[in-house]
Amino acid sequence: MRKEQFSIGKKQLKVPIIQGGMGVGISLGGLAGAVAKEGGAGTISAAQIGFREPDFYENPVEANKRAIHKEMDKARKISPEGVIGFNLMVAMNDYETYAREVIAAGADFIVSGAGLPVDLPAYIKDSDIAIAPIVSTRKSAHVILKFWDKKYKKTADFIVIEGPMAGGHLGFHKEQLGELTPEIYAEEVKEIITVVRKYEEKYEKKIPVILAGGIYEHADYERAFTLGADGVQIATRFVTTEECDADERYKQAYIQAKKEDIVIVNSPVGMPGRAIRNVFLDKVKTEGRIPPTKCLRCIHTCNPAETPYCITEALIHAAKGEVDQALLFCGGRAYEAKTIETVKKVIDYFCKDCL
Template sequence: MDREIRKLNDTLVNIFNTVMKMEEEAIQNASYDDISITEVHTLEAIGTGRARTMTHVANILGIKVSTLTTAIGRLVKKGYVRRFRDETDRRMVKISLTERGTEVVREHEAFHESMIKEALSRIPDDGIDQFVESISNINDFLVMRSSTAYAGEREFKLAPLHLAGNELPVPIVQAGMSIGVAGSRLASAVAREGGLGLIGTSEIGWRAENYERDPLSANLKAIEEEVARARKAVEDDGGKGLIGAAVMWTHKDAGKYVKAAVKGGAQVIVTSAGLPKDLPAYCSDRKIALLPTISSRRAAAAITKTWTQKYNRTPDGFIFQGPLAAGLLGFKESELEKACVDRYKIIAEVKAELGKLENCPLIVGGGIACREDAEKVYDYGADGIMMGTRFVATEECDASEHYKELYLNCTENDVTIIRSPMKTSVRVMKNSFADSLAATGSEDYDIIEAVRRAACGDYDNGLIFCGVSADKVNSIVTVRDVFREFTT
């Protein structure tokens, strides 16, 4: 076995060095002797399409903007790059390739295509798929290793996070559970302990007198008031944590919800259910942290790319809601089992993607019920944790005592998976309604109304979101008790 390991190591090192040498020679042979291969890769990051911002290109390359600025200066002088200010926003500097720069990129792409085709021609047709899969597996390992090499060596400690214009003393986030569960009482209790308390905004105005007549007005008013109430409670008690709002992005009024939360004084906006590609359009204040919830590296990359191109801004952090979480999951039923197996791999991949950004922490949620669970996700790159189920079973939770008792009585067999109207999976407690949905696989129902029925006390015909570890909840404690478990 040692012989095979040495041979593989030598082969990988030789491939890397040989390809780098061949790239240099190919560029020089094409009469571009004034440019290095590193500069060619910079041109590739700029791309042959529309102009990109400096921040966007720096993110792709995984370097600081200041470092890129120096490199771009040289490429501009050599005639490969054009640098200019955006006509619609003079503060924004954009870069694009000149005709000469485009020629270099196309020459380089042709070199790679030719090299790969020639290499694959030496492999039998029936072995190509296995070869590609093996190479992909090695790449997956390297992605994880690049993320966990430093994380695995650090002692577990919930260190403060810098989120936009605010510091989060204790990186524990309380999930923004909607409709009577996560209101100002719970959120302020979490923030008093130094964490991030989130107000669940979906149909938050359901108790208002005008809700049936004008639900939007009732919801917007309730969002603003609940956020303001939570902020005041934290400030009155001298709390150092933050108050935010959780917005389901697929909701037709999501943008209005964000504006209402900002008006109420939200310090953080967290989105879920969908890619919030236009979120910065509804919150231009850069002192307010914007944290999209994602379930894959690809989602993080897509959001970052769009924001840097359209708004010259990157997310202030990401929340990874894994396959073990409660409620809406970012996985289809066919993907869920594999996602559960690959959970830590996905966390590492997301962390590696975020490593391309400056100060972009990763908060991991789903399946975290105890300190050991938190330590495990930290080993794979988490900078903070998010919990929902644990905070439902607290004295300060805004839900009714009867609702909380459902969690105390929940066993492992009481949790099931159903399909959502958004075509993804939902983890809920079993009851007559959930059982019928699970049996038929139906997606034709109003998920918000189903959650509201449960909040109103119709526990058999509503939906009760819960995480995979709901069976581990065995007592009602205080929010402070939860924090002590993870911080002492």
């Protein structure tokens, strides 16, 4: 099946693939730049992006702002003309500050989830950056698009549908995850697309729909288009690439994982998440709580006095390859990873018939 090219903002993608944002420190300028160089859209995760800055623990907001520019510059050196953007978590404190910093850094788009980005249009109104909410249900798509339309007279530039097989934070209740078969969720996808098409007509513009979650084999990629999607978002498959910004030990955790190691966890963000079972998760289960070493007040939904663990600490350990102390977020099919590939090889595998 040949795929039509579509644009994100003012730039046209050569291949209909967006690389999913993965934080902390898994998808930074290196991975995003490599994906953009091959014609896809590279996504840098802004979540605690400044964790390697020397003053991160003393002044995390300023450290994160500096790192946004550093990682964007790194990506642009790899792909000067490519499509490069950021993933922003709605649950982050200082969300508006980071949105404005991403714009100042020259990003082409913002993808935003872990909550509904209801006021994102207000933060980007003086720029031409493209914005896209991440949704998982018809209800969430309807709510966010209706809100943007009524309050800001604006609609999405594209939309990402994250299904139940996605990695990291999930837009479903824990009990739903066992009930949503591919066949059942396919109907939800079609309903979401119906909602999107309504706003396409109203605003007389194309709103590309990107399907995410469990896109691991070529058949998954093809199926997305048969459901009516315009493109796919892939994350897990890019973790085990040479260009991924994660530590080699993080990548090896994917390769060594078995199907039964992929579990659903309760995140301090207040949402279920998918991760690889390891020493850290077993310790949380046994001890009930691992108190934060130092609270950075990074997530507005987190209560540091009660949180089972500090998600920032756990994800920083992951990015540094300290896997026994880490939360190892992953997609539902991470256990299928067998080897380290290149970004080009992954893109070529999916896009055998791209224009």
